[in-house]
Amino acid sequence: xxxxxxxxxxxxxxxxxxxxxxxxxxxxxxxxxxxxxxxxxxxxxxxxxxxxxxxxxxxxxxxxxxxxxxxxxxxxxxxxxxxxxxxxxxxxxxxxxxxxxxxxxxxxxxxxxxxxxxxxxxxxxxxxxxxxxxxxxxxxxxxxxxxxxxxxxxxxxxxxxxxxxxxxxxxxxxxxxxxxxxxxxxxxxxxxxxxxxxxxxxxxxxxxxxxxxxxxxxxxxxxxxxxxxxxxxxxxxxxxxxxxxxxxxxxxxxxxx
Numbered sequence: 001x002x003x004x005x006x007x008x009x010x011x012x013x014x015x016x017x018x019x020x021x022x023x024x025x026x027x028x029x030x031x032x033x034x035x036x037x038x039x040x041x042x043x044x045x046x047x048x049x050x051x052x053x054x055x056x057x058x059x060x061x062x063x064x065x066x067x068x069x070x071x072x073x074x075x076x077x078x079x080x081x082x083x084x085x086x087x088x089x090x091x092x093x094x095x096x097x098x099x100x101x102x103x104x105x106x107x108x109x110x111x112x113x114x115x116x117x118x119x120x121x122x123x124x125x126x127x128x129x130x131x132x133x134x135x136x137x138x139x140x141x142x143x144x145x146x147x148x149x150x151x152x153x154x155x156x157x158x159x160x161x162x163x164x165x166x167x168x169x170x171x172x173x174x175x176x177x178x179x180x181x182x183x184x185x186x187x188x189x190x191x192x193x194x195x196x197x198x199x200x201x202x203x204x205x206x207x208x209x210x211x212x213x214x215x216x217x218x219x220x221x222x223x224x225x226x227x228x229x230x231x232x233x234x235x236x237x238x239x240x241x242x243x244x245x246x247x248x249x250x251x252x253x254x255x256x257x
Contacts, residue, residue, distance in 0.1 A: 001052065007069045009066060014028070025242065028046075036072050063112050096139070100145070106145065112244050116240070121220060123218075124218070128221045128222070129221075131223050133153050141215065175232065178190070179194055197232055200235075226239050
């Protein structure tokens with residue numbers, strides 16, 4: 001079994017792969033103050049619930065945008081799983097050429113998503129990942145990662161609105177039936193949802209016009225709130241909840257061959 005770890009700023013998503021297919025996945029909160037042993041205790045309980053034995057883990061791969069947690073999970077892999085992990089970093093084979101001014105600046109999760117997009121839909125492609133930040137990653141017809149866009153995540157935007165206003169409550173992020181709100185909560189939900197949807201499609205429209213005029217482009221979404229917008233967006237064609245985990249599996253296999 002392959003133990004794949006996607007470490008984000010808000011959450012850590014772990015996927016267990018067996019025979020090339022995801023068997024289980026679970027999510028824990030990112031917290032740089034937690035120790036390796038604390039994380040291990042939580043994860044071992046989750047694995048036990050899923051009837052996954054530690055000794056069945058034969059490989060570990062880690063992608064992280066939180067440098068401090070790379071050490072934590074590298075130590076966890078060595079100490080509790082008895083496996084030397086593969087960490088996404090320069091030098092790891094991905095099959096993706098990065099055409100950026102400084103390739104080292106590109107987050108590991110964004111490259112992993114590009115690898116998964118190539119496998120699932122082919123190129124050219126745009127991946128929209130709804131995380132703490134919402135990222136747009138652009139891969140051209142040759143399979144080169146050429147850049148992207150980074151925006152404040154929708155939850156972050158909602159929390160800032162609530163924390164910086166005296167009377168506006170924090171609301172659930174969900175689609176509402178009408179744009180015009182009939183009460184305060186409805187009005188906030190409408191502004192967040194339809195405002196964010198307009199931003200998504202506006203950016204995608206500009207990306208496609210700038211880079212892919214006249215070409216067929218695969219647009220995929222992933223991340224926690226990706227499913228909320230996929231059906232309403234004019235450009236997003238599919239939602240892949242395990243896109244990053246799938247990319248990690250593919251990179252692990254590429255480097256183990």
